[in-house]
Amino acid sequence: MPPKVAASPTPGFLPRGGRNRIAEALYEWCRKNHDVGHVFGQEELLSAGIIPNRDLSILLSSVTHLVDNSLFRLHDRAGGTIGWELVDQEKAKNYAGLTRDEGIVLLIIDAAGTSGIWTKTIKFRSSLHGRVLDRVYKSLEAKGLIKPMKHVKNPGRKMYILAGLEPSEEASGGAWFSEGRLDIGLVDTISKVVEHYVSTQSWQVIEPEDEEDEPLSPGQKRKAPSAGFESRGDERAKAVKNNEGQHKAKGPKQAPQKSYRPFDAGWISYPTLRDITSHILSINVTPTILPQNAIHQLLEVMVYDDRLFKMHRSPNDDEIPDDPIANTVTMYRSFKTPNDLLEQHHLEKRKANSHESVRRAAYRQQELEDIGQGGASEVPCMHCPVFDICGDGGPVNVVTCKYFDQWYVQLRRADDEASAGQPSSKEKEKNKYKDGQENGPTVNGNPGPKVDVDLELS
Structure with a gap:
């Protein structure tokens, strides 16, 4: 009775060129013991215990079978030896049914990654003619294996990437x-949202009762109350007369505009990068998820x-410093x-x-x-409402x-x-000369005695 044939370690996989059970067993051992992308050497594959009697001819036929089915990829190793890179089985299926030229181009694009x-680089590495490459590109795009991409640093170049990858x-x-x-629209929108949020966290709202107690800055005049300084409670006027003596109708009552003042020195609750990022994500201002580095x-x-x-401030217990050397957190x-x-905005x-x-x-x-x-901004021309039509010979000049x-x-x-009450330059010189005469001549640094002289005018 013939012995039972063991099941294939990779059921459902139909490699090109028929079955090779030793090659399949070797690939399964490599997949279980190493990650995809690991490069094997000859001695490492022989030590797996899969190749009978460590026969080099059997090993050569097995790795050739795996290379032909894109499960292994040839690699140059240090010292001039050859290695074999482990390829994912699902990825290897993309090469099934491709021509030689298509396989070469797909392999070059795959090696470029994200x-x-x-x-132009593909043409140099593949040594294929330009017309052949154009047909290969169209075929691989139609099969959904590659897609064109644009590089921000080289927008004029025609580039390709694997269809399942996103550009770096x-x-x-x-x-x-x-x-x-x-x-630009996304940058403008997010920057306005960020600036408004940071602004609300950077200024303290002044309540109406607190605003009256605010000390006046030097040179600031006291504002008159809306009903005047001499208002008497319930006797306030309900209508205000305009220049023609007519009464203005009261419009809808508008909400008073808020007043703000800066926080005291040493305030440490200004928003950080983490706070701003959390705010952007919480309000869902854009369907695009913006990472913290963006x-x-x-x-x-x-x-x-x-x-x-x-x-800048010192980090809290649960915070990671933005600057590890200075151990500080950045606030905005x-x-x-x-x-x-x-x-x-208006x-x-x-x-x-x-x-x-x-x-x-x-x-x-x-x-x-x-x-x-x-400076020059105080000249009325800078604030003139008809500045644009002002000129020689015009209606305004x-x-x-x-x-x-x-x-x-x-x-x-x-x-x-401004000059009232202050002596002019001539008066200052006259007063200076008069003071010198009253004090008398100076001898050896000491002023002489004061002498009054009466003159008779003929």
Whole structure:
């Protein structure tokens, strides 16, 4: 009675060129004892106890069978010897039914991994003609084995990657890139959300009763109450007269705008990278999952753009320091209050308004904010509402400008008031000469006696 034939260690696998049970047993031993990608040497395969009598001819036929079926991949080892790399069985099925040229190209693209590979590099390594490569690319794409990709550093190059892989962060640009291009809309949206969140955590809200007790800064004037300093409770006027003496109708009552002040020195509860990342993930502002390193990149850009600035503190018990050497955690603070950000948002909306006059006024306001106060910005031309139509021969010019005359008169009056009560330069010289005469001449550093002289005028 013939002996029973043992079942194949890899049932369901039909290798190219028929069955080779020794090769299949050798592959199964390699798969169980080592990870995919391990490179075996000749002696290591012989020590597995699979090759009968450690016969080198049987070993050669077995590894050749595995290489032909893409289960092994030839590798050069140190010292000039040859090794065999273990390939995953599911991955090896991709090479089944391919032509020789298709197998070579797929092997080159597979070796590039998540970095992808340039078509010019494929042509150099495969030594195939350009027309042959074009047919191979179309065939492999139709079989769903490869796909084209774009590299952010080389957007003009045509590159390929395995269909089941995603490009590396270096190649794709990370979470802020889409199809090789920077997603400006995503960056703008997330940066606004981050700045608003950091702003709410960077400024302390002043309650109305606390606002009245706030000490005035030097040079700050006290604001008059809405009903005047001499209001008498229930006798407040219910209507306000305008310049024509008519009463204005009361509109809907608006919520009072919040006031903010900075936290005291030494405040350690400013948001950190972990806090900001948790906030972004909790509000689901985008379906794209942004990792913490992507948020860190955005924060660095916002710090460079002067929208945020860094502060440092010692880590808590459950925190990992951002700087292990200095043992510090980085916090972020916003330059602008939430009210400032809201006004900036309204300004951006006016800049995109459909009416040209509204857009021009918004851009003019943006220019004035960029210039700031002081110096030339105090000239009325910088705040003139008809600045764009002012010019020689126009309806508004420097001759007929009433704003400039008013500003000059106010400036002259302010100079006169500032110099009131102070002697002029001529008076100072006269007083100095008079004081010298009253004190008398100086001899050896000591002033002489005071002498009064009466003169008679003829």
